[in-house]
Amino acid sequence: LIAAVVSALALRYFYVAHQWRRSVELEARARIHALQARIRPHFLFNSMNTIASLIRKRPQDAERAVEDLSDLFRAALGTQDALATMGEELDLIEQYLRIESLRLGERLVLDLDVAALPREQPLPPLLLQPLIENAVYHGIQRLPQGGTLHVLGKRDQDMIEITIRNPTPRDRARPGNAHALANVRARIEYHFGDKGKLQVHAGEEEFQVTVRLPVGAMK
Secondary structure, three states, X not given: OHHHHHHHHHHHHHHHHHHHHHXXXXXXXXXXXXXXXXXXXXXXXXXXXXXXXXXXXXXXHHHHHHHHHHHHHHHHOOOOOOOEEHHHHHHHHHHHHHHHHHHHHHHEEEEEEOOOOOOOOEEOOOOOHHHXXXXXXXXXXXXXXXXXXXXXXXXXXXXXXXXXXXXXOOOOOOOOHHHHHHHHHHHHHHHHHHHOEEEEEEOOOEEEEEEEEEOOOOO
16 A cells, blocks of 8 residues: 555656646747747848839849748748758848848948858757848948948857857947847757857947857757
8 A cells, every 4th residue: 555655656746747847848948939939030121122122123133132031031930840950041141131232232241251160050940140130230231331241150179159240330239139139049048058158249339249059969
């Protein structure tokens, strides 16, 4: 009888512990999905205006911009549980910057050095693109003369490091920049634990974010 009672209590304990862990995991997953749902490109209306202005004079550029915009929103509205890769993320960033280059012209200068990044590295979808978008939206776009967007990617043994730098006006970022950074930081923490980092340095005239991720490790 005693053995039966102990066994029943043990089974009950393991059942409650399992349910608790499942509840915590589901809550965390729901929170991350909500964060990801809020990371959406701000540039939809600007892009549509740019496309409209190109239709008559540069129809091929307009058609390509529509295709790029379609791919970006397909990724943004895709399955939340789906995984992406570094290669897919870099392709989306290239498409985003093509659209913004059409709109900003010579005001947006690109300095991209990402060849060292492993394209097969698994990533949550749209992890890096919001950081690139912030650099353009909160920095270069607000400067009359524009500026250079620097993106440097490198691999150091079992770690990947992506650094994004952009000039900023002296009145700093618009409201919403810190919120977007917090969202990206939360997603990194959820998927990579304490091995992933998002570091921010806000200088007087330059803003820099650095993402550090372990190679191949992701939940």
